[in-house]
Amino acid sequence: MPYQIAADFIAAANHRHSRDLQRDYEALGERLARQDIAIDRLTARAQTFAVAIPSWGVGTGGTRFARFPGPGEPRNVYEKLEDCHTVQQLCRATPTVSLHFPWDRPGDVQALREQASAYGLGFDAVNSNTFQDQPGQARSYKFGSLTHGDAEVRAQAIAHNLDCIELGRKLGAKALSVWIGDGANFPGQHNLRAALERYLRSTSEIYAAVPEDWLMYIEHKLFEPAFYATVLNDWGTSLACATQLGPKAKCLVDLGHHAPNTNIEMIVARLVQFGKLGGFHFNDSKYGDDDLDSASIHPFQLFLVFNELVDAAQREGDGFKPAYMLDQSHNVTDPIESLMSSAIEVQRAYIQACSVNRKVLADYQDGNDALMAAKTLKKAFTTDVQPILDMARQRNGGAVDPIGCYRASAYRKQKAEERPPLKTVSGSGIV
């Protein structure tokens, strides 16, 4: 039986924090009450906030140069689920897992579904992979997949996506995410328009197989691995393609897939306005698609993204449910710690955005009071909502101090003993 952190271990750890947390929570409650904000309403929102874990996130990531594996890394999809369970057990904001095929293809699909269910986990969007070749694959994706000039390569890539849908159906997933690395490294390498025409033809065939109660997320990316021209390169192209594909197709925004200094919150507002915002891949970056931990570089940007999302939720009502997932590469940290920390940072941005006084903000906007409008947002951003996040975790049965509790449990040491490294380690991706 694999090691798990015991519930009474978490309860004992929480007990040591409970008095300080109660005091901090009451002090923040008083402060928020002066702004007519009921702290328990924010806590209730934090308790229902959810962001999916990518199965590849529990393994150590890598760069273009090397990967330095850590001890006790999961060696298969079942062990990945174990780690996802631990993340959720402690931080209570990550109830679903997003699988990537063929990396996570289970031998027994039903057994995997039952294992997830035993852990209290569900499955988020399934991800296809046509950006690398698999052993024994008939045709290579070296020069593209869904947009390749050769119809047989395209057919193979389409068939893989249909297979992903079928696996996802059996697992109870409700969405397919499609990111392709297709593009050109040299001017003239491919015809810019013809490549996108092939993209639309291929994705139309996939779209036709997407079940009626599913969504198909298409994910744009400015560059990399194609360094001159990526086929689905920006949100405008993504919006045009999702519109042409139909109502089940929506745009996925990966925070790292834009040029530096791009106003991403504005992209969010645009996609919401046209009904095409599918969801997010959260991460952070300094230079490119760095896949750093969420809010480690640009916490204010993350807050501004959520400011748009909270505004959108008010306007659009219950039907507005973008999919949230972390998509990070943990190269120098324990992946479980990075995932817990990142999930809480995304949750923090959401709660800060929920505490914006939207009536006051709208009045300043109407009165062209730029300074006070900006300060209204800053006030929410600079409010330390940590006691709300800690209380939400405690009320949901998680750990008040997830990383402290995780380290004290020696989980990683246990896994290092249970999981001796395999000779060949399945690929982790930066997507």
Ligand SMILES: [Mn+2]
């Ligand atoms: Mn992504």
